[in-house]
Amino acid sequence: xxxxxxxxxxxxxxxxxxxxxxxxxxxxxxxxxxxxxxxxxxxxxxxxxxxxxxxxxxxxxxxxxxxxxxxxxxxxxxxxxxxxxxxxxxxxxxxxxxxxxxxxxxxxxxxxxxxxxxxxxxxxxxxxxxxxxxxxxxxxxxxxxxxxxxxxxxxxxxxxxxxxx
Amino acid sequence: xxxxxxxxxxxxxxxxxxxxxxxxxxxxxxxxxxxxxxxxxxxxxxxxxxxxxxxxxxxxxxxxxxxxxxxxxxxxxxxxxxxxxxxxxxxxxxxxxxxxxxxxxxxxxxxxxxxxxxxxxxxxxxxxxxxxxxxxxxxxxxxxxxxxxxxxxxxxxxxxxxxxxxxxxxxxxxxxxxxxxxxxxxxxxxxxxxxxxxxxxxxxxxxxxxxxxxxxxxxxxxxxxxxxxxxxxxxxxxxxxxxxxxxxxxxxxxxxxxxxxxxxxxxxxxxxxxxxxxxxxxxxxxxxxxxxxxxxxxxxxxxxxxxxxxxxxxxxxxxxxxxxxxxxxxxxxxxxxxxxxxxxxxxxxxxxxxxxxxxxxxxxxxxxxxxxxxxxxxxxxxxxxxxxxxxxxxxxxxxxxxxxxxxxxxxxxxxxxxxxxxxxxxxxxxxxxxxxxxxxxxxxxxxxxxxxxxxxxxxxxxxxxxxxxxxxxxxxxxxxxxxxxxxxxxxxxxxxxxxxxxxxxxxxxxxx
Numbered sequence: 294x295x296x297x298x299x300x301x302x303x304x305x306x307x308x309x310x311x312x313x314x315x316x317x318x319x320x321x322x323x324x325x326x327x328x329x330x331x332x333x334x335x336x337x338x339x340x341x342x343x344x345x346x347x348x349x350x351x352x353x354x355x356x357x358x359x360x361x362x363x364x365x366x367x368x369x370x371x372x373x374x375x376x377x378x379x380x381x382x383x384x385x386x387x388x389x390x391x392x393x394x395x396x397x398x399x400x401x402x403x404x405x406x407x408x409x410x411x412x413x414x415x416x417x418x419x420x421x422x423x424x425x426x427x428x429x430x431x432x433x434x435x436x437x438x439x440x441x442x443x444x445x446x447x448x449x450x451x452x453x454x455x456x457x458x
Numbered sequence: 459x460x461x462x463x464x465x466x467x468x469x470x471x472x473x474x475x476x477x478x479x480x481x482x483x484x485x486x487x488x489x490x491x492x493x494x495x496x497x498x499x500x501x502x503x504x505x506x507x508x509x510x511x512x513x514x515x516x517x518x519x520x521x522x523x524x525x526x527x528x529x530x531x532x533x534x535x536x537x538x539x540x541x542x543x544x545x546x547x548x549x550x551x552x553x554x555x556x557x558x559x560x561x562x563x564x565x566x567x568x569x570x571x572x573x574x575x576x577x578x579x580x581x582x583x584x585x586x587x588x589x590x591x592x593x594x595x596x597x598x599x600x601x602x603x604x605x606x607x608x609x610x611x612x613x614x615x616x617x618x619x620x621x622x623x624x625x626x627x628x629x630x631x632x633x634x635x636x637x638x639x640x641x642x643x644x645x646x647x648x649x650x651x652x653x654x655x656x657x658x659x660x661x662x663x664x665x666x667x668x669x670x671x672x673x674x675x676x677x678x679x680x681x682x683x684x685x686x687x688x689x690x691x692x693x694x695x696x697x698x699x700x701x702x703x704x705x706x707x708x709x710x711x712x713x714x715x716x717x718x719x720x721x722x723x724x725x726x727x728x729x730x731x732x733x734x735x736x737x738x739x740x741x742x743x744x745x746x747x748x749x750x751x752x753x754x755x756x757x758x759x760x761x762x763x764x765x766x767x768x769x770x771x772x773x774x775x776x777x778x779x780x781x782x783x784x785x786x787x788x789x790x791x792x793x794x795x796x797x798x799x800x801x802x803x804x805x806x807x808x809x810x811x812x813x814x815x816x817x818x819x820x821x822x823x824x825x826x827x828x829x830x831x832x833x834x835x836x837x838x839x840x841x842x843x844x845x846x847x848x849x850x851x852x853x854x855x856x857x858x859x860x861x862x863x864x865x866x867x868x869x870x871x872x873x874x875x876x877x878x879x880x881x882x883x884x885x886x887x888x889x890x891x892x893x894x895x896x897x898x899x900x901x902x903x904x905x906x907x908x909x910x911x912x913x914x915x916x917x918x919x920x921x922x923x924x925x926x927x928x929x930x931x932x933x934x935x936x937x938x939x940x941x942x943x944x945x946x947x948x949x950x951x952x953x954x955x956x957x958x959x960x961x962x963x964x965x966x967x968x969x970x
């Protein structure tokens with residue numbers, strides 16, 4: 294039996310995690326989904342690698358008992374795979390719905406971030422709730438319209454582009 | 459009587475299946491949901507009473523404890539289960555009335571009932587689980603159901619906020635999964651009782667990493683600063699009953715998981731300082747966010763984040779009074795926060811908006827609504843004699859008894875947060891309930907089916923004040939159990955090294 298985990302598998306896990314985290318930070322929900330799948334594959338592989346030395350199939354009568362691999366992590370990984378499948382299906386449906394509604398599947402800005410950015414950009418103190426309210430009213434719409442990557446691609450400037458200058 | 463323990467999970471799941479079968483018959487669906495949740499409430503209250511005599515344990519499938527999965531109902535679990543069952547039943551009746559009044563346009567569509575029941579099953583599974591991986595499964599059940607509920611109808615705003623919620627939730631699940639893998643490789647088990655015995659034997663540095671990983675995973679779910687930014691952006695766009703039940707329960711599930719792991723698995727409290735810092739930051743930054751809001755739903759979401767800080771404070775103190783006060787505070791906060799969101803749903807109906815600048819004169823138009831808002835709002839901001847005051851007094855006493863610098867800073871921070879909460883509530887009251895009545899007020903009457911459950915939940919909040927003595931006593935006994943650890947471990951391993959059930963060969967084997 295091996296005493297230390299397989300180095301190749303560890304490198305694979307590290308690559309899956311690194312790629313997954315990179316994709317997770319992207320704007321497009323489809324890429325985020327691929328990131329989620331990569332990370333979950335990394336996590337599942339990780340669970341198999343760290344949970345003990347490899348061995349034969351854990352079936353009584355097929356493998357001698359001292360050469361069996363631990364069946365419990367396999368069961369847990371199987372459960373985790375099924376759960377991730379469900380999550381991935383949901384995220385995919387959401388990306389499609391977002392595309393139906395907005396013609397893009399970008400993860401949009403947090404309203405609070407957007408409002409702070411606007412206040413900072415205008416460089417003025419907001420002193421009444423009403424003023425703040427009128428600003429906030431347009432934010433919902435703006436958040437839906439703003440697209441970082443699309444704007445870059447088409448070269449058009451949206452409201453968002455002006456804000457950030 | 460331990461056969462009662464799995465029922466809070468089995469009943470809603472069965473109900474969800476039945477509700478899916480009768481997806482074209484709304485009347486049958488409604489009956490199923492109400493009957494199931496009433497049964498769950500009955501079971502939960504019986505468990506509350508039974509668990510006071512000692513923890514109840516079920517070894518699922520008849521496999522003895524460390525081999526199979528165990529479900530444990532001790533005082534803490536039973537208390538959380540009872541409160542969540544009461545809250546989910548009230549919210550369900552409220553949403554039924556809303557669906558009847560609105561013709562199923564805004565909130566309840568056919569998929570609402572199955573998802574709601576699955577959510578309840580997930581929450582119950584999390585509270586009852588005696589196994590770390592089963593806890594993960596419980597989280598995933600409730601998360602997937604919450605995804606569906608949050609994006610109900612698939613409008614632009616809900617998809618926008620749902621996206622952020624889903625991605626954050628999935629990331630926290632991945633962290634949890636990695637933590638589980640590491641715990642298994644370090645201790646060779648995931649049974650909480652066995653982990654409590656084995657983890658202290660593990661190298662200190664490894665144990666600290668495991669503790670921090672689990673803490674991060676749960677803190678994202680509980681919305682502890684700095685992992686709280688997702689919450690105020692995602693909750694307010696959902697339908698009012700959904701926001702109410704999320705605000706009441708989902709963050710508390712994270713708090714429950716923190717409480718359970720910090721007391722049972724990592725009892726030496728090496729990250730208590732870190733937790734105190736996080737608690738202080740959560741309180742202050744959350745409430746400052748609330749001060750800046752002009753929309754009452756967003757305002758309440760920020761106060762929700764802020765008050766999570768109180769519960770983390772209690773856990774971080776890890777003294778008897780601190781834990782007991784934190785448990786009491788969780789019970790109080792679930793009830794009060796949910797009833798406030800239900801009231802806001804009513805305000806939106808009557809006043810036609812959730813924006814504080816557009817609302818006005820509600821106290822004149824709907825005085826009863828004013829009363830329903832006033833009581834939980836005062837309780838939230840900690841005005842005597844309401845339950846929020848009692849919970850905060852408990853926490854402050856525990857903080858002063860602790861006497862260390864960070865604890866005293868938290869006492870001051872807690873009082874400041876409480877005052878700022880009062881300021882925020884008074885501001886909301888002033889703008890929504892006083893002022894001129896706006897001209898374009900919708901001419902609607904509030905449906906009795908929506909006011910009834912809201913009033914019932916407010917009454918539960920008042921009952922928490924009236925029966926605070928017995929409840930605090932119960933919380934103190936729960937805290938004693940948690941600090942002693944042995945009642946939990948002994949109940950799971952009722953036959954020495956094993957639980958009840960099948961594993962004859964394993965008895966002779968030595969652990970790996």
